[in-house]
Amino acid sequence: MTIFRILACAVMLSTAVGVSADEVLAGRLRAACDGFGAEAGVAVIAGGSDTTVVNGGLHCPMLSVFKLHEAIAVARFAEERGLCLSDTLAVTCDMLDADTWSPLRDAHPRGGRFTIARLLEYSIGQSDNNACDILFGMIGGTEWADSCLRSMGLTDFAIRRDEGEMHEDIEACRDNWSTPLEAARLLDMLLSREIIDPANRDFILRTMIGCSTGRGRLAAPLAATGVTLGHKTGTSDRDALGRAIGTNDVGFVLLPDGRRYVIAVFVKDSHESDEANEALIADISRIVYEHYAGGEKTLHPKVKNILP
Template identity: 35%
Template sequence: MGKFKLRLTSLLFIYSITTSAQSDSLRYKIKQIALNAKGVVGFAMLNIESRDTLSYNGRLHLPMQSVMKFPIAITVLNEVDKGNLRLDQLIPITKNDLQKTYSPLRDKFPEGNVGISIKDLLSYMVSLSDNNACDILLKLLGGIAVVDDYMHSFGIQQIAIKATEFEMAQNWDIQFTNWVEPKEMVRLLDIATKPAFLSKSSHDYLWQLMDATSTGVKQIKGLLPNDIKVAHKTGRSSTNEKGISAATNDVGIITLPNGKHLAIAVFITNSTADLDTRESVIAQIAKSVYDAEVIKQ
């Protein structure tokens, strides 16, 4: 029995060393890829089933841009679950609600004067990353602080949601008040996958929206096999007169070939690289992590 225990202990020790070496190798590879961004890259991942984790600059406070629409959607669905809102509830949209910004909603209804259901506003906001739909839903919730407070209420502390899309557009520095740590975003993704976190209908609709995201096809999804499912939310800033892009982000869940799930968050901030390069950095990091997880299967 003693020899068996000794052998088992030795095997576990060897496994631990091997796993640690693999993680170090992958982290080094990600660090090398990140150099191409010519800015700051933050990354975190979690295999939801095995609980394996890895991060690089995972505790930095990085601007979210439209990634914040994911926690906003969760907050709206929580209000639906509490009975304060209904998905089929029609929200009157006026022309004043439709700012000149990225907005498929405004493109479709330039004059407003239309009622849009909360369900459809969520689709515009998450799947299409519509800025006007975002601010309309924030107004419906009672303001941005409601989202910030709700995130903190269930333990997501390393996040700050302080400014609307309209407010971010008014001043370059304001976008940095909406930040999250990559490791904390991965925690939020993990929590949101749990069936009991929201009601079944709200849970299913949240991930239906994430599955349907049409932005960022060259980012997390860019180098993955076409048949691999990615439910994700992107975020991107403009580039200022100095050639600096404040945010190029993608976060989400990759369903691995063995059915397990990989939560991943990649944030690039203060980058002087062009958009193609920034998107390529995200794609390469996602592919490296994906390949490492597939090898473990």
């Protein structure tokens, strides 16, 4: 059974997302963030409806989390123009910046022809910066992606810079921002509404499940639990004040019995070590998982596991 067919059940059963504070969970999340040397924002949407936030309206640099936004925009762009993700793009060596994170360039230094799907796998699954900017070039840049997502009803975010621009000026990454709540809303929309073609949604979700980055963040406490996690990370360098501008992870968690939640964690302007920033995200992930898996809160709707 495909992701789409199973998630279709969730569409029929779910209600509109609305903020209903869960004080037990919110209190634990606030306690985890208290005294940490950074601004931290958390949003959790459980079962498509119940929402818990801590600093949910904080403007946070997305970093590579915006590659999820881009992927949805790329899918919409392709659909509007009659393209398939199996269609190919020519990638020339001058498109492959030598001074950036790029498994694509490392594997294919001379370029080649790649399907849109393969470039998305590099961008989402491995956070490839060159693949990201090649896809922005295909759709007409960050402005088109921003406009596309706003047409879906999102407002509390901005996409203004591509990876090349952020590489030139570290502070430019602040121009790509989202609130934790809006990032969680986007992922919940992808799971529970038909904002893009079901086959393309199915592909993006599976690519997120295969994400290879950020193993010490949302994924860390979930490794032996039997859950399915799909996620997208974002990571910055440090600014002139020595702060990590952003350490982020946004994902969906499917429990073995089919219940689900979406979680977005952003750690902004941190004076802590990289390891401590990741450990905070892992601790938040643990708290949320234990809250729901432990039966303290009923999750709905119940759907079967998306994996065959």
